[in-house]
Amino acid sequence: MQLYNTLTRQKEEFKQISDPVRMYVCGVTTYDEPHLGHALATVIFEVLQSYMQYRGINVKRVQNFTDVDDKIIDRAAENGVDWFDLTQEHVASFFEAMDGLNVKRADVHPRVTEEIDHIIALIDELVNSGAAYEAGGSVYYRVRRNEQYGKLSGRTVDGVAELARLEPDLLKEKPEDFALWKAWKPGEPSWDSPWGPGRPGWHIECSAMARRYLGDQVDIHGGGLDLVFPHHENEVAQSESATGVVPFARFWVHNGLLRMGGDQKMSKSLGNFVTVRDALKTYSTDAIRMWVFQSHYRSPATYDVENLVAAERAVRRLRQAAEAVNAGVGTGEAYDADHVRQRFVEAMDDDLNTPRALAAIFDLAREIFTEQAKGSDISDAQATLRELVGVLGLTLEEPESNDTTDDAKIEELIEKRQSARQDRDYSTADEIRDQLAEMGVEIMDTPQGTTWRRA
């Protein structure tokens, strides 16, 4: 399988050197509702894992929660709530959102607040080796001591130092040094440490958690493109300084950022985000996932109502194909869908090219319909369709409706219409159909009888 590696800026053959493959994905900071950008990132790495597993490769996926940081503290203060309560609430809302999107849990979901000992131990190592230093109760990483600093993001330390809006902190040796441990300030949560009370800096947590759950090296490290600098760059620096294992991550995989119609990225700081919860009120789980897969993971995806509606209809087509009634008599010959499976695998092997994989699936859907019309046995083809679609986490289930309309009432109307049709009383039949349509019910007359669904 080929994967694009941010570190080398090219696609590389992924070779399994550990079993299971070790995958670390940067998770969310729990101070607000997860939005569609988080959904995008999480779904992509979930599918990378499930596709690899489909190909017979075991993958252990770890995705963290950053449950203590500046934004959480600030938000809690604004809302007058306890920071830890805020954090717990949003861990829950993250899981709720991901369940809603049919995202399988990672193998481990560590939280910073539960990893403090390991974080402190890692910082301690860095201090002892001289890679970091204590100053005023905080600990900073010596960026300039690391000759390789900048290799992931393609930046030079001078470039960073010159124009970056670096924290003015007189205690630091150099402005480009970043905090591993932040000394306690009034009103902030803190833990005891060899340097006094404080809390972890933003980047060190991931190094500590990756190491604890996956070891000194990971095979795949994922996250949004916006994390490349400084977050991932700093992770590389810390981890490699501490362990001496280079590279810390063999493959850096970054997903493109989600943009809003106005071409700006969706972000909490811009306040233009759509929460997963809201999206699920209007669109089905499958539709949202379909929308994610219809563009390549490294391209920026655009959130647009039209795109979601199109995805919803596209899913409906696949559902239709999966549920098509097997004619199975005619030639009796089973239609062979194996070539589609091959196309699917080829596409996914090429840097997780989901749009191309979907193209194969849609072609299969068309073939199912045409073969059905010919009277071929389509059950194998349908099984293949479900198999491939399953790798992408699409269920093809009818979206649940919170419509309270009584099913029995609908069935009753359909029966009434059926008898009217038998009496060739088409105007009554059409009236009933209109009536059903007003109730949001669509009906379809088939040789096997009339079926219906909520529009």
Next chain:
RNA sequence: GGCGACGUAGCCAAGCGGCCUAAGGCGGGGGUUUGCAAAACCUCUAUUCGGCGGUUCGAAUCCGCCCGUCGCCUCCA
């Protein structure tokens, strides 16, 4: 200012040197089927890939310049 990404049909989006007179989805036109619909099927919907040059036997694909859009540069998936 530095680093980077992108610009393909009405919309979304693959393709990244010859299999491209460019996948797939949505939308739209015409036809088949249907009592009429819905669903489905068939068919049409980019001779062209932001613009201009260049490299090459050959370019949407490589190079240069220009135009436009976006991201990162210590809050961010």
